[in-house]
Amino acid sequence: MRETANQFAAQGWDVTVVTIEDESWELDSGVDHTLSEQVDPRVEVVKLPLRRADLETDIRRFSERRAADPAAWIRSLRERNLEAFPEPTFGGWRGALEEAVLRVHQSKPADLLLTSCVPYTSLAAAWRLWEEARVPYAVDFRDGWSIDVLGAAEAFGRDTEEGRWEERILGSAISLWVVNDPIAEHYRARYPEFAHRVHVVRNGYDADSAPQSRRAPDPESGLVFGYLGTATFPGGLLQTVLDAWRDARQREPLLANARFEFRGHIGSGARRGTGGHVELLWAAEADGVSYGGPVLKADVADTYAWWDALVYILIGGRYMTSGKVYEYMAAGLPIVSAHAADHESVNVLKGHPLWTGSRGVDREAIAEAFVQAAHLAVEATDDQRAAALAHAERFRRETIMAAAVQRLAADLQLEKGRTR
Amino acid sequence: MIDVLFVCSKTPPMSVVADTLDKLNAEGARVVFGGLIPSRAAREHRDELDFAETHDLVQAKVRRAVQLPRGEQVWLRVRSDSWLRERARKAGVLVALDEQAVYTVWQLAQRNRTAKAVYGFAPAVNAVRELKRTGVAPSGSFRPPLSLVARDGARAVRRLPDATARLVTARPIMRRSLGERLWRLPLRVPGVPTGLRVPIGRRVAEALNWAGRRGGATYTLVLTASKVSDPALKAELLETAVNQDYQRGIVPPHLDTAVQALLDLADLRQSEGRYEEAARNLRNALLLTFHRVAHIDGLTSPLTADPGRFVKRIHSSRAMQTVMTPRGRLRPAAPPPADRPLRLLLTTNENANFLRHIIHRYDAHPDVEVRYLDVASEEVLKKVSRSDQRVMQERMGGDDAYAAQLEQLMRPHLDWADTVFLDWCAAPATALTNLDPGDTRIIIRLHSYEAFTRFPHMVDFSRVDDLVFVADHVQDLTTSLVPQLRGPHAPRMHVLHNAMDLGGFAREKTPDARFNLGLVGIGQVAKDPLWALEVLRRLRERDDRYRLLLVGGDMNPRASRASKKYSKQFEEELEPLVEAGAVLRLGPTDDVAGKLTDIGFILSTSVREGCHVGLMEGAASGAVPVVRDWPFYAGKAHSARTLYPEGWVLDTPEAAAQRVLQVNVSEESWLDHSRLAAKYAQSTWDWSVVSADFDRLFLGEQR
Structure with missing residues (x-):
């Protein structure tokens, strides 16, 4: 994501990144400031006060019910999250992500939204902006959603809530990025109508x-x-x-x-x-x-x-x-x-x-x-x-991402929003 | 100085504790540890670490705690520990090391309002570092806020009826049989509404458990169930009763009643089209029927006495009959290909101990292309392969999603393979045979323990071409248990010895070896090592040069209460013998062949075995075999007596001791027997011999 943002900036885009606060990343697997220091200074970063409640370690933030039975509390949290979006860990972020994206667009109208998963809940934000303001969007799926890369099987069918979301979001996406050819093939076979929009953008190395x-x-x-x-x-x-x-x-x-x-x-x-x-x-x-x-x-x-x-x-x-x-x-x-x-x-x-x-x-x-x-x-x-x-x-990340961003920009022929 | 209090409710990962402690000490913190650690070894490890103080939390017994979530149980039991309260008052950081300690830390944090309260090791280090930066000191006050006091008060009022019931069923009353009998009166009376009878029954059972009258508690639940007509409630009460008995390590006297209630419920739910519930209840009935306490962790099993009768009940269930209905296959298995190597898929669920030589042989075989699949190596496949409840549900017609998922995961493997060899006839065998294999040949190997489980009853053998056993007696038992193996859809059945490389075992014995008995593998009750101690005692009465060498890991007392009971008795009898130098515990090893150089007699003292690899390896090393006539099979058409040569197998410890003395009458005699045993083992069981049988199995006679 950092390299993607840097490449957009390098190619003259005015980039805003919506992410979560450092403290929330800390809950996950920790924060590495030496990594964020490498973000291009021209990139604006909006940090949302969202936390993964399931990873909370500060017991003072626990309700008594949670403290008494943490596993049961997390189960009910996941159920609540699923009510908002079919993703048990992040579904509850949907509202905040949607609002944030609309806010950013209001203050600085966007020409393009690129969403990188996980969480897949961010797809809902891309969709909301598309529905309300018709801002084109691209999806960087990395490992893909409907494919279980560990079990090498379909993760969910098309006639499920996730399946309907995926189909809806990919139906209007201008581009879909995935990390390798087998995943790309999965998507091309699953959605032949927009197979041409599926691109392999390997992770590469810094x-x-x-x-x-x-x-x-x-x-x-x-x-x-x-x-x-x-x-x-x-x-x-x-x-x-x-x-x-x-x-x-x-x-x-x-x-x-x-x-x-x-x-x-x-x-x-x-x-x-x-x-x-x-x-x-x-x-x-x-x-x-x-x-x-x-x-x-x-x-x-x-x-x-x-x-x-x-x-x-x-x-x-x-x-x-x-x-x-x-x-x-x-x-x-x-x-x-x-x-x-x-x-x-x-x-x-x-x-x-x-x-x-x-x-x-x-x-x-x-x-x-x-x-x-x-x-x-x-x-x-x-x-x-x-x-x-x-x-x-040939796997230098900078080279891979530069080409991917260039292709995305060329495909869209988007000039609006460039600062140069 | 920042005071840090660690609280744990179970044995923590000690290496991580040590590492975290080093970090905290390096930050200048003073760390104290209060915990409930059941493992003595872990406690000793903890005491070697650089804690400022350690303390085993004092546990008060609180009856109502039994019903609460584990976190609340921990707090109710430790909250009056004065050490804990004092250290919590002074602490700057309170740390819960495990999930069940979180509530205790939450409660302590309500009283020490300025301390940081965190869950986990890394957060503890972060909290100390942050406290060093911000410098907030503990206030010294240790009182819960008024809101918490009020909440606890309200809760106590709400619990009043329960509390009253507990008062009148208090331990001193219920310990007396009069109290027990008095309380059962309302349970016996007809006409009491179910809504009243069942709660009373549960409360009385709880009280009796609490008073230590566990048999009475089980009986109370059974009695309550007998007066209840609702099938789900009846099954639930009986299942609870029977599980309580199993937890105590005894075979439940009301097992049949409980199993029948669950089967009736499964049949009912199936007829209503509620397949998920039907499968769940059927599975619960099978779990009770084939519980490890009844068959694995004891020295007898009701299953072997009269196998046909034992399984009659479950096979009479309509739901079970649906599950067992053979579905057959559209096409027969194709013959091995003539124009290319045979594609052989070797598969198992984690345990590949007996596959290694097979994999190596056919990997290097020009006529075979091998793939290996451990279904546990992929999370989704592992889950699907072990979901026997969903297998049952699918066979009743109620889980198309499972069928589709299984198809998607397994079909590519079946499409690739000409032959699938699945080791162990356990849960993955039920899942595999849920699929029509096309023209792929399916071979399943059943070792021994599987015969004592529910799985062979759920395998669709009409989709299996060959069933391989490791011994005739296992085949006999399994066939008598599983109707499909006696019917027209039965697969071909073979007995093939395990693949063992015995070449490396032929090593020179040490001079004292002929006075050393050896038992390799003592990790399960079925190995019955107490029988070996009896043989040793009898030998030492005549000649105190005899010793017993125990090779292998100890029994896991946590496997079940039955296992714990046996383990305790064994340890008690073992201790004086170890102290006297008569028994050496060599522990687990990767070098069994090396240990066998000290062993002149190899014992098999088990109550049941498939083929007993440890004994076979011992014989190959030149240790003279002394085999108990495994009681599960003794006297049947096939047994240890038909598996091993004449003379190796004996009925009693005395006969075993006599054999040792007779063989050992002179060194030459022992040497003769030693050479004969080694020769027999090498020429019968070594992979160089047995591999020909596997060639025939996989490739037929022509290659």
């Missing part, structure tokens, strides 16, 4: 997240493997990876004193930094595994620079792409994959010379991949490393 230099691998003091990302995969998969890591350390001399540093967000709200994943990581401490919490955006490049190889763990299958895969590739390091063999990421990783391949989530196969990555870490040639970086180059 150039400043790529390390400028790398340390020389030092097996004497121990190779360092790293994971960076939000842990959204099941504990069972993490356990398999840790078991495979232990196996690999036992059999491969290069890994005998290697370390595996796990960084990123785990859990949200009251469960931030806790839960089964953290327990598993701590339990593997004797195998050189550590959990160091999230990494500030500004420190991402340095974090990659410190590592010798990367571990890419992901749920989902052929519809799932993570933004991390691009960043991983741009780090120019060997990559161990732990995900379904037919995962969409495979299409992106294919051809990366330091990738150990897609072998599924079998413990033995992952252990072998760790061994191979260890050898790649110390034996890869400069040419291989250069080829790895070249492979990633």
Whole structure:
């Protein structure tokens, strides 16, 4: 979203971003100010006082009923949210989002609204502005709504409340962005009448997240493997990876004193930094595994620079792409994959010379991949490393978003609202 | 200095506690910990951490708390703990570490009005940092606001009738059988309106539970149900009664009545077209029928005594008959393709322990293309595969959405595969056979425990081509339980040994091994390790060089009260033997082969087994097998006696001890038996031998 806003600004648009307050983001998985500092100063940011009540951790904000039975209270909250919009977590934001968008338009008439999901509730705001002021809009769906990218199945039918909303909103959207080809195909097949408006806009990576230099691998003091990302995969998969890591350390001399540093967000709200994943990581401490919490955006490049190889763990299958895969590739390091063999990421990783391949989530196969990555870490040639970086180059976020914004603007031929 | 109070109502994740404590100490906070931690190990871990103070909260017993949400229960029980109140008064930050502690912190925060009150570890650190910035100190006052006092007062008034009832059914009265009998009088009298009878029955049952007369409480609910004509109310009361018994770890005497009431209700709801309720009640009836306390966590099971009679009741239900009606398939399974490799889908639900060798073999086989699917690896598929209630509802005709979802998730796999091999005949087997497999061949393997569950009764075997068992006695039992397996739609049935690589077990024994008995796997009641202690005692009466080595994780006492009871008795009997050095607890290990080098005799003391892998691996290592004639199957056409060679299997601990002594009469004798056992195991059960059977199963004779 940040890069999208920056690209619009760079291309001469007067951009207003409607978001929620920092404190509300803090409730989710925390706030990284080094990320918001990179927003183009020409972009106006309107922060709404909306909070995810289900993630509230300040007990003074709890009613007695909620305090007595938090789970039941959240269930009823979700039911209430669903009355406003078919999205249990965010449905209740609908009114505030609609009002905010109308307010912004009143003070500074908009030529285009681009809504990025989640939450899908923001679609209601786009629709309201379209209905009341006929402001054209585009939808950036990222992973898509009617496709369950984890289960690789339809998330809901067309004859459901969500289905009717999706059809209505996409029927008038001037463009729909999704992150990969399988999701685009899903939408083109589901709504053939506007298949031509569906575009793939990959997540890509920020150039400043790529390390400028790398340390020389030092097996004497121990190779360092790293994971960076939000842990959204099941504990069972993490356990398999840790078991495979232990196996690999036992059999491969290069890994005998290697370390595996796990960084990123785990859990949200009251469960931030806790839960089964953290327990598993701590339990593997004797195998050189550590959990160091999230990494500030500004420190991402340095974090990659410190590592010798990367571990890419992901749920989902052929519809799932993570933004991390691009960043991983741009780090120019060997990559161990732990995900379904037919995962969409495979299409992106294919051809990366330091990738150990897609072998599924079998413990033995992952252990072998760790061994191979260890050898790649110390034996890869400069040419291989250069080829790895070249492979990633085409996924620079700046380039991808610049093209996407340009195409959107060109399609619309919208000139109104430009400041230049 | 900022005082921080941690409050928890259950065992917290100790590594996260330690990490958070380090952060808070680094911020200069003084952290105290008050909690209810049931785990002794966790308490010891906590005491090693750098807390300023730790305290186990004192729990008062409050009867009405039983009915309240868990959060309120915790508060009612700990609110008079003076340590907690004092620390809460001084605290700058009050922290609930788990959901059930939130209400306690909420209440404490009503009394200490200036403290921050947060839920979770990361918020605790943030609160301390913020307090350091803003610098607000606790006021020292510790009184609830008037509004809260008034609210509590009003609530107490509203509860008055309940409170009165509790007074006249107080513990001292109900502890006496006279009190119990007096209170049952109004329940026996005919003509009492249901609206009065049922609340009285529930209140008396609650009072009896509270007074420790749990059998009386169950009986009261059953008595109340017997006078109630509403089928839903009757079923609910009986189900509650029976579940109370199961929670106590006993097989309920009124089980049949409760199951029948639930089945009647399921049949009624089905006839009314209320399929969701019909499926729910049917499932509840099956859950009670196949409860783990009755079959898994005990040394006997009513199911094995007379299997046909045992399942007659559930099979008589019309709703169950609908669920069990074979739906068949439009096309038969196609023969293996001749022009390309066989596409084999190997699938399971999390547990792939017995699939590993199969996967590796056929992955490398030129005539086979393998895909592996763990249905638990995808959240939606996992949910759909385990939804046996929705399977039942769909078969009654009331859940098209489920059928469509299953179709969407599983059809691509069925379309790809020529053959599907599903390991474990559990919930995913019921879901899989909800689909017509087209011309894909379906093979399901049933190990052992599944025979004691509801699942084989819900599998549509008319859509299964081959059913694989790991032993004849399991096949016999399952066939006698499941009518479809005896009918015209029955699949082909095979007995194939588990895939085990026994090559690595043939290692040299240590010099003392022949005086060491070994038992590998003691994690379930069915392993009956007390039988092993009895064998050991008898041996040590004659020769105190004998020892018993226990390999594997301990029993989980939390699995059920029955499991807890057994575990407690086992620990009591074990303790002096461990202290005397007669028993060594080696714990869980990844290196069973390594542990077996110390073991000269391998025991199988279970009441039931499918094939007992631990025993087979032990035999392959050259440990001489000593097998109890598994009581669940003893005396039947197939049993441990038909699975293992003559001489290995014995009836009693004394006979087992005699076998050990006879084999061990000299080192040469033990060595002879050791070599014979290893040879038999390697030549019968090793994957190099068994894999040929799997080749035949998957590929037929021609390849």
